[in-house]
Amino acid sequence: MNQSMNNTMKNIAGILTTALLVAACNGDKNLYDASGTFEAVETIVSAEATGTIRTLLLEEGQLLHAGQSVGSIDSVQLYLKKKQLQAQILAVLSKRPDIGSQVASLREQLKQAEREQQRITRLLKADAATQKQLDDANAQIAIIQKQIEGIQSSLSITSSSLNEETSPLQVQIEQLNDQLHKCRIINPIEGTVLTKYTEANEMATTGKPLYKIADIATITLRAYVTGDQFASIKLNQKVHVLVDTDKDNYKTYEGTIExxxxxxxFTPKTIQTKDERANLVYAVKIRVKNDGFLKIGMYGEVKL
Incomplete structure (x- = not known):
């Protein structure tokens, strides 16, 4: 009788254990509603100039700030070309006439003529000079003034012409300044260096990739939901994102559907959804704040 009771109790224990295992398995299946992989916006930074890479101060995994200078490309020839153009501009401008010195003598003549006019005016009031003498003095002043105006106009035209002659050279200098600026390798965005494609002392050409960077402070999980789940989700909805830490444990993050x-x-081959029989799914992107554990390509699960 005792042996029979023992066998019965063992059978019941076995059934309960099996039931618990099944329940645990079912619980695991219901642990998440969708799954996918983490991704980020990746930017490939390329060279904007051709020449030898003099410096490239970055390594994979390094955090860079937007606007940070991370290297340079040889710019000696561009700098020398700029100096040559600047010298040409100075040579052209040196031909500009000195208007002040060239009309200085005429201005002295004008002062003398004006003093003579004033003297004759006083004499005329005292009946010691004639009206003709005053008219001649006035005419002399007018002639000198016309001469000054004519020379100033002519010399101004010459100066303007020489200034215009330097305009194309100034434009070329601006172009060289732009090219010189592009010889500096400036990091465009805040982020972490994912891949470094080249090293210092290698040759760079315009458009050659130098490194790849992505902002992974906030990372995106691209997951897939079924048609039934699609109707119940909305933008800016808060969800839980689960990531395995080892075989039996996982970390939970708060995410936002963006x-x-x-x-x-059609369901991607690498993705499993809660309803494995679903043939069609909808993609969603979930924004998650990264604590440093999440990485691009890592698998994640979503509990809606």
Whole structure:
């Protein structure tokens, strides 16, 4: 009788253990509603000039700030070309006439003529000079003034012409300044260096990739939901994102749905959804704040 009871108790224990295992398995299946992989906006920074890379101060995994100078490309020839153009401009401008010195003598003549006019005016009032003498003095002043105006106009035209002659050279200098600026390698965005494609002392050409960077402080999980789930989600909805830390444990993050596709697509082969029989799913992007543990390409699960 005791042996029978023992066997019965063992059978019951076995059934309970099996039930618990099944329940645990079912619990695991219901642990998440969608899954996918983490991604980020990746930017490939390329060279904007051709020449030898003099410095490239970055390494993979390094955090860079927007606007940070990380290297330079040889710019000696561009700098020498700029100096040559600046010398040409100085040579052209040296031909400009000195208007002040060239009309100085005429201005002295004008002062003398004006003093003579004043003297004759006083004499005329005292009946010691004639009206003709005053008219001649006035005419002499007018002649000298016309001469000054004529020379000033002529010399101004010459100066303007020489200034205009330097305009194309100034434009070329501005172009060289732009090219010199592009010889500096400036990091465009805040982010972490993912891949370094080249090293210092290698040759760079315009458009050659130098390194790849992405801002992974906030990372995006691209997951897929079924048609039934699609109707119950909305933009800016808070969800839980689960990431495995080892075989039996996981970390939970709070995420925000920032994009929902309006077109259905066939389930990707690498993605499993809660309803494995679903043929069509909708892609969603979930923004997650990264604590440094999350990485591009890592697998994640979503609990809606």
């Amino acid at each position: 994009w929902i596709s309006d077109k259905a697509e």
